[in-house]
Amino acid sequence: MARILIVEARFYDHLNDLLLAGTRAAIEAAGHGHETVTVPGALEVPGAIALAADHYDGFVALGVVIRGETYHFEIVAGESARGIMALTMDGLAIGNGILTVENEAQALVRADPAQKDKGGEAAKAALAMLELQQRFG
Numbered sequence: 001m002a003r004i005l006i007v008e009a010r011f012y013d014h015l016n017d018l019l020l021a022g023t024r025a026a027i028e029a030a031g032h033g034h035e036t037v038t039v040p041g042a043l044e045v046p047g048a049i050a051l052a053a054d055h056y057d058g059f060v061a062l063g064v065v066i067r068g069e070t071y072h073f074e075i076v077a078g079e080s081a082r083g084i085m086a087l088t089m090d091g092l093a094i095g096n097g098i099l100t101v102e103n104e105a106q107a108l109v110r111a112d113p114a115q116k117d118k119g120g121e122a123a124k125a126a127l128a129m130l131e132l133q134q135r136f137g
């Protein structure tokens with residue numbers, strides 16, 4: 001049984017709850033264990049994963065970034081993805097479930113486990129990468 005750390009940027013409670021439900025269900029369905037830590041925003045997610053890297057087998061990054069009026073969206077969406085990708089290239093097994101969307105309606109469809117279930121998808125990605133890590137790492 002693998003130990004998966006879910007790192008969630010809790011910026012929009014109702015959307016986070018949906019993402020978390022999908023992620024937890026997918027990990028449990030695969031027979032693995034999970035814990036969750038919460039960080040303030042998507043920019044903190046890569047740092048939190050880096051800090052926990054030696055303590056878990058795999059990671060799921062969750063969050064919601066909704067475009068506002070300024071360039072801040074590009075920074076938060078791009079830099080969180082860049083940080084997660086850098087950790088992936090270092091060999092960590094990570095699924096990225098941070099939504100980067102234009103509006104809340106887009107986020108809702110993607111977070112809902114009964115619709116696009118991006119939280120569950122990210123969990124499955126993390127488990128797939130963990131399998132590759134165990135095979136080739």
Ligand SMILES: Nc1c(NC[C@H](O)[C@H](O)[C@H](O)CO)[nH]c(=O)[nH]c1=O
Nearest residue numbers: 009011040041042043063064065066
């Ligand atoms: N605007 C959103 C943020 N912004 C906050 C940053 O992620 C970060 O916490 C802050 O700059 C302090 O370092 N975060 C989200 O997750 N979603 C957003 O829409």
Ligand SMILES: CC(=O)[C@@H](O)COP(=O)(O)O
Nearest residue numbers: 066067068069070072073
């Ligand atoms: C991620 C964002 O763009 C957003 O939350 C910030 O909004 P704004 O650009 O209106 O300050």
